[in-house]
Amino acid sequence: xxxxxxxxxxxxxxxxxxxxxxxxxxxxxxxxxxxxxxxxxxxxxxxxxxxxxxxxxxxxxxxxxxxxxxxxxxxxxxxxxxxxxxxxxxxxxxxxxxxxxxxxxxxxxxxxxxxxxxxx
Amino acid sequence: xxxxxxxxxxxxxxxxxxxxxxxxxxxxxxxxxxxxxxxxxxxxxxxxxxxxxxxxxxxxxxxxxxxxxxxxxxxxxxxxxxxxxxxxxxxxxxxxxxxxxxxxxxxxxxxxxxxxxxxx
Numbered sequence: 001x002x003x004x005x006x007x008x009x010x011x012x013x014x015x016x017x018x019x020x021x022x023x024x025x026x027x028x029x030x031x032x033x034x035x036x037x038x039x040x041x042x043x044x045x046x047x048x049x050x051x052x053x054x055x056x057x058x059x060x061x062x063x064x065x066x067x068x069x070x071x072x073x074x075x076x077x078x079x080x081x082x083x084x085x086x087x088x089x090x091x092x093x094x095x096x097x098x099x100x101x102x103x104x105x106x107x108x109x110x111x112x113x114x115x116x117x118x119x120x
Numbered sequence: 121x122x123x124x125x126x127x128x129x130x131x132x133x134x135x136x137x138x139x140x141x142x143x144x145x146x147x148x149x150x151x152x153x154x155x156x157x158x159x160x161x162x163x164x165x166x167x168x169x170x171x172x173x174x175x176x177x178x179x180x181x182x183x184x185x186x187x188x189x190x191x192x193x194x195x196x197x198x199x200x201x202x203x204x205x206x207x208x209x210x211x212x213x214x215x216x217x218x219x220x221x222x223x224x225x226x227x228x229x230x231x232x233x234x235x236x237x238x239x240x
Binding site: 045076077 | 188193198
């Protein structure tokens with residue numbers, strides 16, 4: 001199973017999932033599976049911007065001895081993004097509609113993270 | 121019921137809650153209720169740092185037409201912080217132990233937000 005297949009599997013098994021993306025910490029997309037992102041939402045640019053935020057969260061947590069950051073989520077009116085670090089250099093993000101199944105999203109990211117890590 | 125009582129009520133009704141804080145967007149604490157924060161964790165400084173991250177998330181969402189940011193959560197090895205904006209200038213944060221009840225945390229923040237807003 002390649003990276004793209006893992007991303008698709010996460011996307012297709014979570015209710016309300018819009019897209020699942022593997023990114024490098026510098027905001028460069030490695031691969032993604034898009035199910036349904038409305039034309040009015042520039043998901044790629046949003047994720048690049050969010051990747052800076054995930055980096056900041058990691059730095060803050062390290063500075064204040066809160067431990068490594070495992071997961072960050074940002075919920076807006078239109079999209080809920082759940083990100084999970086899979087290595088010090090990579091994270092995956094699942095974008096959901098606001099009424100998507102966030103519990104399942106977090107679960108699927110957690111179990112898929114080690115599988116994706118082994119592909120890198 | 122004053123601000124402090126609302127914060128205490130949220131804290132006491134969520135399993136694994138450590139502290140609940142009302143903050144201004146510039147990182148200044150307005151009030152807080154602390155139940156149990158380990159001595160090794162500088163929660164106040166961490167929340168000040170996180171408030172910058174919450175602001176960045178809001179700016180990113182606005183820039184890319186993702187709508188207003190309702191909620192941001194950051195999970196580290198030691199603490200899970202769930203933040204909810206209650207106005208353009210204020211947000212509340214509930215800090216939980218990593219095995220705390222995040223579903224209940226999100227629910228309590230959502231229902232308490234309008235009550236806190238009416239106190240400001």
